[in-house]
Amino acid sequence: MAAIVTAGLPGLATLCSGQLEWSWTNAPPNTPRLIVSQVVRWPTPEIAGRAMAHLAQFEEAGTGTSLTPTAGDAGLGDESTTFTSTNAFVEGRLGGTAAAIGWRRGEVTAFVLVAGAPIPAASTRAPALARIVDRRIVTPRADAAQAVDDRFVAIDDPALAIDVWWLGDPWSGAPGLGALTVSQTFAPRGVGSGPGSAAEVAYAVPGRPFSSAVSVMTWTPAAWRRFSASRLGRAIEQVTCATRERVRLPLGQATITSIPEPGGTPRPPTDGCADPGAGERAWAVATLEGAVVTVNLPICTSCFGRGPPEDPYDSRAGMDAVVHALRPRG
Numbered sequence: 590m591a592a593i594v595t596a597g598l599p600g601l602a603t604l605c606s607g608q609l610e611w612s613w614t615n616a617p618p619n620t621p622r623l624i625v626s627q628v629v630r631w632p633t634p635e636i637a638g639r640a641m642a643h644l645a646q647f648e649e650a651g652t653g654t655s656l657t658p659t660a661g662d663a664g665l666g667d668e669s670t671t672f673t674s675t676n677a678f679v680e681g682r683l684g685g686t687a688a689a690i691g692w693r694r695g696e697v698t699a700f701v702l703v704a705g706a707p708i709p710a711a712s713t714r715a716p717a718l719a720r721i722v723d724r725r726i727v728t729p730r731a732d733a734a735q736a737v738d739d740r741f742v743a744i745d746d747p748a749l750a751i752d753v754w755w756l757g758d759p760w761s762g763a764p765g766l767g768a769l770t771v772s773q774t775f776a777p778r779g780v781g782s783g784p785g786s787a788a789e790v791a792y793a794v795p796g797r798p799f800s801s802a803v804s805v806m807t808w809t810p811a812a813w814r815r816f817s818a819s820r821l822g823r824a825i826e827q828v829t830c831a832t833r834e835r836v837r838l839p840l841g842q843a844t845i846t847s848i849p850e851p852g853g854t855p856r857p858p859t860d861g862c863a864d865p866g867a868g869e870r871a872w873a874v875a876t877l878e879g880a881v882v883t884v885n886l887p888i889c890t891s892c893f894g895r896g897p898p899e900d901p902y903d904s905r906a907g908m909d910a911v912v913h914a915l916r917p918r919g
Contacts, residue, residue, distance in 0.1 A: 609624040611705070613742075614776075621706040621711060622704065627648070630696055632696065634667075634693075640698050648689070654685075654687055655674055657674065663692060665690070666697075669693070670691050685705050687711055688703050688708055692723070699726060701718050701719040740773055752879070752917040753788045754882045766906075769792040769793065769794065771792060771793075775788065786808045787812065788807045791804050803902050804885055805883075807881075828848055830849055832846070845872075845908045869904055871905050871907065871908045872884060872908065873885070
């Protein structure tokens with residue numbers, strides 16, 4: 590297999606891979622939880638044929654799912670193979686069921702995996718999806734940007750029992766700090782999949798999709814009380830050298846917390862704490878109508894606090910602008 594990859598390295602530059610995951614809470618019966626599509630254009634049909642012979646090993650390395658060939662033939666391309674699995678890697682765990690199809694058309698190999706549904710249902714869905722992929726191989730075309738915009742899927746879940754708070758999209762921002770756009774959204778689906786918030790909307794600086802400029806989390810009041818009583822919640826509340834400011838809002842109130850952070854021009858410490866002029870990290874907790882909303886809550890030590898241009902709102906002034914702009918998405 591290593592020899593095939595080495596021979597095909599020039600073709601790997603045209604690897605195309607996509608992954609779809611079911612993000613809503615209540616999935617209809619027989620709904621797949623995971624769909625994976627992968628297409629590789631190899632330098633020659635001969636190298637593609639050699640890769641096809643080891644497709645199960647390639648895909649197990651890429652998806653974490655062990656595949657067993659079946660007697661079926663998908664009837665796609667120049668050659669094709671069908672697979673099933675009873676140990677698929679789905680939602681972070683092994684043990685799921687899956688069906689898959691791999692095929693070759695000339696110098697192109699393709700693979701579609703449907704996992705998290707019963708094998709009969711997955712075996713019905715996989716060929717239909719594979720035919721769509723095969724048509725794109727025969728007649729390539731580009732999708733419009735909005736056709737693949739999945740940023741809001743998580744918070745569109747009809748099972749969410751709370752209004753999601755956000756800044757809008759795009760948000761024009763505060764003078765001197767700049768505009769922000771939604772980069773992604775989250776809605777934890779069970780115990781262990783998040784800190785306890787009902788939803789999160791992450792914002793980035795336009796043109797810098799990984800800037801993690803602002804994170805807005807919506808919590809039920811009960812979930813926030815549980816988090817506040819946890820070890821992490823108490824650590825955030827009891828952080829040393831913190832300055833807190835209460836802010837009145839049209840629909841509630843907020844507390845902005847800031848702590849000195851090393852950086853900038855060194856200055857003598859005050860009362861054992863770094864001088865705020867050297868830089869700061871800031872976050873906010875807002876109590877609003879029926880919800881608690883946190884902004885840049887430091888549940889991850891590497892998520893925030895990098896300062897401009899990555900996090901232009903990581904300051905008391907930035908937090909003040911954000912909490913005043915919070916509104917329910919509706």
